[in-house]
Amino acid sequence: QVQLLESGGGLVQAGDSLRLSCAASGRTFNTMGWFRQAPGKEREFVGALTWNGGITDYADSVKGRFTISGDKAKNTVYLQMNGLKPDDTALYSCATSRSWALGRRNSQRYEYWGPGTQVTVSS
Numbered sequence: 073q074v075q076l077l078e079s080g081g082g083l084v085q086a087g088d089s090l091r092l093s094c095a096a097s098g099r100t101f102n103t104m105g106w107f108r109q110a111p112g113k114e115r116e117f118v119g120a121l122t123w124n125g126g127i128t129d130y131a132d133s134v135k136g137r138f139t140i141s142g143d144k145a146k147n148t149v150y151l152q153m154n155g156l157k158p159d160d161t162a163l164y165s166c167a168t169s170r171s172w173a174l175g176r177r178n179s180q181r182y183e184y185w186g187p188g189t190q191v192t193v194s195s
Contacts, residue, residue: 074098074184076166081189084156092151092189094166101183103169103176104142104149108162108191118164120176121149129176134160156193163188 080092094104105120119130121140128140139152149166167182175181 074100074168076100076168076184076186078164078166078186078189081164081191083192083194086157086193086195088156088193089152089154090156090191092153092164092166092191094149094151094186096147096149096168100147100168101170103172103182104140105167105169105176105179105182106140106149106151106164107167107179107182108160108164109188110162113162115165115179117177117179119151120172122172122176124172127172131177153191156191158193158195161191161193163190165189 075097078094103122106118107115108118109115117131119140121128137155142149165188167185169182171181
């Protein structure tokens with residue numbers, strides 16, 4: 073059983089930065105992903121990291137602004153968010169999946185999820 077817990081969300085102004093953390097208890101799978109869901113919208117892929125080699129992948133909407141990193145010893149994944157925009161306002165959740173090549177952008181391929189942390193960006 074894997075439990076994930078996000079932290080680090082908050083209310084910030086446009087242009088500010090935040091770093092989200094996702095702490096895992098138990099052994100996670102190969103892929104760690106970040107997703108977000110804004111009110112009235114579907115959950116969308118933000119980015120993912122594979123513990124095998126630390127390869128990352130990002131949605132076009134956050135590429136160049138967000139960075140995912142991981143500390144395997146702490147069983148924690150981070151999402152550094154710079155240049156935040158009001159459109160980034162959402163509930164951010166981390167999840168873990170066995171799949172990288174075919175499923176890292178597909179939320180249905182993720183088996184365990186954290187409850188999420190709210191990020192609100194004011195203009």
